[in-house]
Amino acid sequence: MPYSSQHKEQTRQRILQAAAKLFCSHGFDRVTLTQIMKQANMTHGAFYAHFSGKSSLYEAAMQFATSHAFWARDDKQTEGKETHIKALVTRYLSWSKSDKEHPSPLEFLVTDAAHKEEKVRQAYQACFDSLVDRLAGILKKRGSQEAKALAEETVVSLVGTVAIARSFAQPLQNDFLKRAKVRIVSRLNSGLKNAT
Known part of the structure; x- marks a missing residue:
């Protein structure tokens, strides 16, 4: 008896969830189909x-x-005492405590950005573009005339910071991440002040 379309979709989602978790943690080359x-x-x-x-x-x-x-989540889910931008930066730089079920691809896959397989590079580029577009949309709502450029600069800073921080031992890692957070949020605030 053939499986229902609902069962097939559930199976596909389980594979995608497992693959995303492993790829985001280890990159394309270090994950096998058997592991997934x-x-x-x-x-x-x-x-x-x-x-x-x-x-x-x-x-x-x-x-x-x-x-x-x-x-990718709604602004209201992350807004509270902090602005959404600060919450996004804080969450991104808290990668060691990040969402275990839905890790962020850009946090760990710096090596995949220049992968030899075009599909791998394109998938990484799509993730990068998604984060830039999301952040640019938030910045534009807050009046930034240079939203796209400021968003790209911020995402590059976030990705680079996490890539470097992963090589540090504690407590250097935490100190480095705290300094980066202050620097990135300050730059974002400065960019928004210049917009008004």
Whole structure:
């Protein structure tokens, strides 16, 4: 008896969730299909029912991770005493405590940005563009005339900061992240003041 379309979609989502988690933690080259299917608690046969290969899975998993990442959520979910921008920067730089179910692809995949496979590079670029566009939209709402440029600068700073911080031992890592947060938020605030 064939599986229902709902069952097929649930299976696909389990594979995507497992793949996103592993790819975001280790990058494209350090993850195998066996690891992904073990994480999803499924067989290889289930994989080939949904994806043609590892590159196509990576592309779909990065889209999945991007759509579930904290920056894709509604402003109201992260606003409180802090502005949404500060909350976004704080959350991004808190990568060691980040959402275990939905990690941010850009936090860990710096090596995938220049990968030899075009599909891998394109998937990374799409994640980068998504975060830049999200942040640029917030900055534009707050009156920034240079929203896109300021958003790109901020995302590059966030990604670079996390990539470097991962190589530091404690307490240097925390100190480095705290200084980066102050610097990035200050630059964003300065960019917004110049807009008014």
